[in-house]
Amino acid sequence: MTPDPIAGRPRIGLDAEPFVPDPRPALSWRTATPARDWAQAGADIEVVRGGGARETAHVAGGDSVLVPWPFAPLEPREQVQVRVRVRGADGSASGWGEPAEATAGFLGPGGWRARFIGSGSERPHRLRTEFTVRGRVRRALLYATAFGVYDARINGAPADDAELKPGWTSYQWRLTFDVNDVTALLRPGRNAFGIELAGGWYTERFGFRDAARRFYQGDPAAAAQLVIEYEDGTTDTVATGGDWRWGHGPVVESGIYQGETYDARLHENGWARPGFADAAWLPAVLAEVPDVLPEPRSGPPVRVTERLNVRQVLTTPAGRTVLDFGQNLVGRVRITVGGPAGHTVTLRHAEVLEDGELGTRPLRNAAATDRYTLRGDGEETWAPSWTFHGFRYVEVGGWPGDFAASAVTAEVIHTDMPRTGGFTTGHELLQRFHDNVVWGMRGNFLSVPTDCPQRDERLGWTGDIQVFAPTAAFLYDCDGFLRSWLRDVVLEQRAADGVVPMVVPAVIPQVPGLSEPVAAWGDAISVVPGVLHERYADTEALRACFDAMARWVDVVGERAGEGLLWEGGVQFGDWLDPDAPPDLPGRAKTDAGIVATAYFFRSAQLTSRAAALLGRDADARHYAGLAGRIAGAFRAAYITPGGRMMSDAPTAYALAIAFGLAADGQQRAAMGRRLRDLVRAHGYHIATGFVGTPLVCEALVETGHADAASRLLTQTECPSWLYPVTMGATTVWERWDSMLEDGSINPGQMTSFNHYALGGVADWLHRRVAGLAPAAPGYRRIRVAPVLLDALDDAAAWHDTPYGRAYAGWRRDGGTVEFRAEVPPNARAAVRLPSGAEYDVGSGVHGWTERHARPRRTRSALGLDSDLVTVVDDPEAYRAVLAAVRSLDPERAAALRGTTRWTPGRTLRDPLSKAPLTVLDAVEKALAALPSA
Known part of the structure; x- marks a missing residue:
């Protein structure tokens, strides 16, 4: 039973x-x-x-x-x-x-009584007051916030375990407050209430190089109210106001980018406890702040989520001590140290080493340096509170006495979202790549979805999250996190007359795109709410963003004009195409107008779908009609009847295929063949930037070219997803070659070793390779349709859907492949196996077995007169040619790999036409030595 x-x-x-x-x-x-x-x-x-x-x-x-x-x-x-x-x-x-x-956690009308107070300066400081608990307490709730970052203490004990509160929002439009139950911290009689305050994002200088300026004006200020409910039914409220006092604490300086300087000699014991002598402190200053009524925080807070020990202690060529934590992470280090009073320990952070020393050039203006001056009364433990760094390596300077690795721990910090998904495979490099995607998300989901966590930027670039949102929603429960950020997007867009800024919060007005729309970046307002509905069944996200979605499409329509081709204005296009020069990252192979018009279509289509879901039928018809007209204009301008794109580049085809812009199945198939040919012509190296990279494998598989997707996915030469892994990467890089093969850092001025955008392909790994995808909002119906890749022996994905744990995976055993799926209760799955067999299953664990032998390759005799396509489509032959050339002429081998276009009708002799006879002879011998099968 x-x-x-x-x-x-x-x-x-x-x-x-x-x-x-x-x-x-x-x-x-x-x-x-x-x-x-x-x-x-x-x-x-x-x-x-x-x-x-x-x-x-x-x-x-x-x-x-x-x-x-x-x-x-x-x-x-x-x-x-x-x-x-x-x-x-x-x-x-x-x-x-x-x-x-x-x-x-919300307050009713008139419920916010606290005044914003501070010291009247940017320097971090402390605020305090004392109050009396006059009876038996039933409950005490603390509501607190800041224009800046704060920490609250009751009788010396922290009110919570969150960091960098209340997080970053568009301060001129929105500020959130935190709520905590602090009943256990109160005691009868006299009590103390203390707040530590620093500037954080509010006083940061935003912008690039010499253009960095403060965006928000005013000094940091905190506001808090403690509501004490007594058992007799009465209530007291202790709120910040002019009766509080302030004093300087031990934090001398702090900044998100620069780091923190802490002088432990300035710490006053008991400052947040009752009875502290604060006569030397000054009356708090009532602060001038934006006229914003604080609202309750609607997503998880930032917390320390993991701690890592030092993996290795290095001595650099210059004799410096550098700690390697073995993982590029975001957070801070905690030290335990003893030494003389006044002695300062310096901690410098970086993601990589270059020539054996800390590689700090990519940080640009960010010092990423913390300093701790000792109190001198024994063993002292400290970690900075008001900054965070992106780092794997920490250079320690001025350590008193002998250094022990156990004295330093790295604390990983990010928004504390539950982990909800994962991917596993026996392909070690691909598994490490996926692990890198997860670490990249952790580091860049810190209060807002940032582009990078280490240099003088760390901004909420809309284009990055637009391409990464599907991956993010699989790996972590980020519904509340992204919903909160979207509130800022809507407010910033409203202030910009319908234009979605390239960064939200919009703090770099000197950058184009805050006043003019930019494709793929501004489209975050249509894409991200759609992802939240698809993955979480979050209809309210669509409802909250619908007017903004529609306004964005209307704004783009105004720029595109009657022709419906969006070809003007500032565009990033297929940002960071690997063929773009280091200092011209927007110079891509794909025309920016193709990218922009494709996204114009996509946003109109998504807006129509949202309208239909919300019961806005007239809007649904209007935007569906607009999307249809855009598609027609796109095809007329950019696609020939035979399926050639006017920009004959992989991203152009990937966009058109993935977005459904082909006229019919025949044209789509032709476009897929051309995409396959282009991927092969580039030697199965990545030839796409931010926009095309998440879509290229999807487009290949959708048009029947899983073999090309397999080669592209598992390529290890630069540029590829796995090249950084071979170079020791533990997060996803901003550039395909952020580090060059010789171990030097990319010469461009913009290089990060922790960017998640190019990791957006992980969504394809989850949905198509493992075969676990939503077929109805919130995974109420699941699509299980795995794609077998020749390069893999197995692949599996799990996801904690809103209904429970779902799983899909497969494993080869010789010519037999076993498939397994798990469906949670109250959900169903539509299963399609590679044979074409289809099943409709309900909850439970299900398994199937099919025969799928790997294709056997027969090899004719190969030599210099072999067709280039024949050579590149034979991985063993391709590797043999490169190895033979590299053994005699490494530079020629690099040129052969990087510049050859592997197209039909040309022989291997063509790209080697100027090679010495010794090189040609080595290639012939290497090919002749290959087995026939």
Whole structure:
């Protein structure tokens, strides 16, 4: 007999944080059951409210993800318990599941009473006051925020474990506050309330090189209110105001880019405890700040999520001590040190070494340096609080006495999102690449989705997250994180008259694109909400962004004009095409107008779909019609009837195929063949930039060229996804050749070793190679359609969908391939195996076996007169040719690899026409030595 299902603890809101920002938080729950094909027929939801009242609501059907709140709205500070029981379509029923608890974290009208206070200067400082707890406390909630970054303490104890609070938002439009239950920190009688405050992003200088300027004006300021509820029903509120006092603390300087300087001799013990003598402190200054009413934080906070030990202690050629943590990460280091008072330890951070020394040139204006001056009274432990760095290596200067690796630990810091997905394969380099994608996301999802975490930038570039959002939504639960950021996008766009800035928050006005639309960057406003709906069933994300989506399309339509071709203005195009010169990263093979018009079509199409989902039928028809007209204009201008693109480059074909811009199946097939030919002509090296890279393998597979996608994916020569892995990369690089083969750093002025954009191909690994994709919003229906790649023996992906754990994978055993899929309860999967066999399955674990022998290659005699295509399509022959040339002339081998176009009708002798006879002879011998099969 099959046991009854078990209803899981529901989630109240978008995450598991204890405070919810909305009066009507959505509810989600999962069901556990071993029963196959289990589907929910209905559910009961019970709420116990703060006063003890108990209510029950009924849900008919299978809805269990982001179910609208079925009760009266929550009141400010109200606590609720919610539990669920479910009924199955098979007649099964669960008992009541475990309850979830949440507290309303928002404030009612007039509920924010705190004044913003500070010292009247940029320097980090401390604020304090004392207050009396006059009775037995039932509960105490602390609401706090800052224009800057802050930390709050009650009686010397930290209020929470979050970092860099309240995070970065578009301060002139929006500021969030944090809520924490600090009941356990209070005591009867006299208590102390302290706040540490620094400038953070608010006082940072944004911009490039000499153009860096402060964007936000004013000094850092904090505001907080402590609401104390007594058991007798009365309430006291302790709020920041002019009666507080401020004093300088031990943080002498701090900056996101420059680092932190801390003088432990200036630390005053007990400053956040009652009875501290603050007579030397000054009255707090009421600060002039933007006229913004703080709102509750709607995504997870930033936290320390992992700690890494030193992997190796190095001594550089210059005699410096450098620590290698073995992983490029984002965060800080914590040191434990003892020495004389006044002695300073210096910590310099970098991602790579160059010539054995710290490679700091890519940091540009960012010093990324922390300094700690010792107190001198024994062993001291310290980590900076108001900065973060992107680094693998730390140079330690001025360490007193003998250095021990155990004295330093790296703390990994990012927004604390739950991990929800992964990919595994026995191909070691590809597995490391995917691990690098994960680490890159961790480092760049820090309060906002940034482009890089190390240099004088760390900005919310819209184009980067536009191409990476599908990958991000698979790997981590980033719905709340991206929803919060999208609120800033909408506000910044509104202020820019419909133009979506290239960076959000928009803090670099000197850069073009803050006043004029830029394709693929501004399109984040249509793409990212669509991803949140597809992956999380988050219809509210579409609703909140729809007007902005429509306005963006309208703005682009104004620029494109009646011809509907977006060919003017500032464009980044296929940014960082590997053929672009180091200092001209926008000079791509694909015409920028093709990129822009393709995205114009894509955004119109996504806006139409969003309108249909939201019941806005007239808008749906309007934007669908517009998308159809754009597609027609695109085809007329850029695609010949025979399927050739006017920009004969891989990104052009990948965009047109992936976005569905071909006129018909015949034209699409021709475009796929041409894309395959171009990929091969480039020696199966990457020939795409930011825009084309996430799409090229998808377009190849969709048009029947998985063999070319396999070669491209597993290429190890530069440029390729795996070349950085062969160079020791532990994150994804900004450039394909951020580090050159000789170990030197790319000479361009813009080089980062931690950018996630080029890792967007991981979404294809999840969806197509492993075969795990959403077929309906939130994975209520799953598509399992794995693609076998000749270069892999296995591939698998798992994802914690809103309904539970899903899995898809395959493994070869000789000519037999075993396929496995796992479907969570209350979901179904449409399965299509490589043979063409199709299945429709419900929850449970499913397996199939098919025969798929790897293709056997027969090899005719090869030599200098062999066709170039024949050589490059034979990996063993290609490697033999390069090895033979490299053994005698490494520079000629590099030129052969980097400049040859492997096209039909030309022989191997052509690119070697000027080679010495010794080289030609070596090539002939190497090819002759190859086996016949």
